Amino acid sequence: MFTVALCVWLVIFVCGIVLSMWHSARSPRAGRFVMPMYWVAVVAAGLAGAAPLVAPGVDQDQDPTYFSVDRALAHIDRVAQKPHPIGSAANQDVRGHVADELRSLGLKPEFQTVVAPNYYHDSGTVAVVNVMARLAGTAPTGAVVVVAHFDTVPETPGANDNASGVAVTLEMARNLLAGSPLRNDVILLFTDGEEPAPRYGSTAFVDDHRWFDDARFVVNLEAIGSGGPSMLTETNGPQSWVLDQLVDSAPQPVVFSFLTETTALIGGSNTDFAPFRDAGVPGVEFVYARGSSIYHTGADTPGSVSRRSLHSHGVNTLGLVRHLAAEDLVTTGGGDMVFFTVGRFHVVRYPTLWGIPLVVAAGVLLFAAVRRRHVWPGMARDAVMTLIAALSAAIFSAVLWTPYAGWRDTMGVFESYVALLILVVLTAAVLVIPFQFGRRVEGGRTPEGVLLVWWSLALFMALAAPGMSYLFALPALVGAGALLLGFDASTRWRSLAPAVLTVGIALVVLIPAIDAFFQFVQPRPGNPDSEILPAVAIPVLLVALGIQLALVFRLRMEDVVTDDVSPGEPATTARSRRHSECRTARSR
Secondary structure, eight states: OHHHHHHHHHHHHHHHHHHHTOGGGGSHHHHTTHHHHHHHHHHHHHHHHHGGGSOOOOOOOOOTTSOOHHHHHHHHHHHTSSOOOTTSHHHHHHHHHHHHHHHHTTOOOEEEEEEEEOTTSSSOEEEEEEEEEEEOOSSOSSEEEEEEEOOOOTTOOOIIIIIHHHHHHHHHHHHHHHSSOOSSEEEEEEESOOSSTTTHHHHHHHHHOGGGGGEEEEEEEEESSSBSOOEEEEEESOHHHHHHHHHHHOSSOEEBHHHHHHHHHTTSOSSTHHHHHHTTOOEEEEEEOBTGGGTTSTTOOGGGOOHHHHHHHHHHHHHHHHHHTTSOOOOOOOOOEEEEEETTTEEEEEEGGGHHHHHHHHHHHHHHHHHHHTOHHHHHHHHHHHHHHHHHHHHHHHHHHHHHHHHOTTOOHHHHHHHHHHHHHHHHHHHHHHHHHHHHHHSOOOHHHHHHHHHHHHHHHHHHOGGGTHHHHHHHHHHHHHIIIIISOSSHHHHHHHHHHHHHHHHHHHHHHHHHHHHHTSOOTTOGGGOOGGGGHHHHHHHHHHHHHHHHHHHHHHHOOTTOSOTTOOHHHHHHHHHHHHHHHHHO
16 A cells, blocks of 8 residues: 555656646646645655554564564463562563573573562562573674563553563574574573663673673663554664664664654663663664553553564564674774655665755755745745744644543553544644635745745754754755746646655655654553653644645645746736735626
8 A cells, every 4th residue: 555655646746747848738627637636646645654654464484584473472472461570479480481481492591680679669679580591603793682671560461561572582582593503692681670760680781790791782672552663762882883784684674863863862761771872882772652551551461462563573673683693793983874764664864964964955945946936025924924833733732632631541542543633633724724814815825934944943953953854854955946946837737746746755754753753642541650741742743834835835836827927027926916816806
């Protein structure tokens, strides 16, 4: 479906280019097909933007070197029978199961025990016990450490958080042992005591265990929901090198620098990844998060685990670890990157150093387009109106969402997306009214004014949060170029291709961000301290900006009339003249 959507968008874009050169397309009758094609292209671009967010189907391959979801689910069924927090008999039982599974693979489990405060009681101490095993390499240049915690909070069986990580690690070990000998060592680290800070198990391994000295790369597995793709949420080390390893090896990489930038802005993830990150070990953290209302609740049972999400978690981890186990683990240099997944797991990436030049290029193109189309007078006004409208919609949505999500604290995935759809529809309704009113009174807003807001946000992000800059810089760059090169046209057909390209690019980059930020604002009754319900304003702000961009290009196409612009006449003047003529005709 997603491939078809991408093809539809590209076909309409190409049709717009071809038909703009066809003289008979200048007739009003031919132009009536433009608007339906535009909206079809917008929907297709939206589906293409959502493509990375849907985990693929599960391959049922019986080859022992391939990841098996069924075998992983069997581990989850065994581990997540009941809650198993630190110090409990159930925790000891799970620890024994993990050790037995390692022995069945021919590995020798080791144990590391530390004494920690009994976090779930007012006093006393408990033994926190890590389980680990080592797959020996033939000529190691270091070790790859795969980390998954097996403890839970007292309220949940923890099927997703984090029996899924335990299951993936055990199945991955079986896959690696069934394949060719590894060059580098692989350390399987099943930590205890991850749930209570300060991450007792992983901290003890980093501080005191002899194997840590060999660690050259770490992969941490987590889940805070029950579905969705396995996403990269944090990196450490030279980001360009780390990203190269991941993209070259993972079959389904779902990577967005806006997400890793967000994690960095909040001080990094508070998981088992943190001790390794603080110790300077390069690595990545994979998380799936859709349906986070079950996080730390009794609903996190084996039946809630998505087969697709588990498969995504597993094949990406296996691919990356197998690749690293064959590489020279001497880390090379490299700077930070801007990156995002497009379609079915194609990764676009470029150095963050390109951020400012891209913003400058977009600014130059926008300035040239404004100069060519003579829209200086209303541009600043349109930009201010666009920003005010987006902020108003965001605040209005936060006012609606916060009490509703607080009341519906057991919200399911379907219900949450229905709520998001309602917020989008309400936002669109709020925005369409001022657009139509402004169009009747003063000829409507200009694309340049709307793009000025995008360009301003791109500049701010390039300076403050470079990993997020592409969300605004790429639509601003493409939109400004489209305005300069082809949008000031005499027919709707000549307006179609630039509009489809600009709005399509915006949707492709925005939709994953809207979805990810929406996951952050779900109710979490099992962990209310992590709830940030008012932050729903962020995804709605992005929705409002996207809707206004689509509307302004649509209205601009509607305003195009064949041979109706006098030579040298400014675009805004022609548009205002046409609306004045229409009002005069209606009054007669």
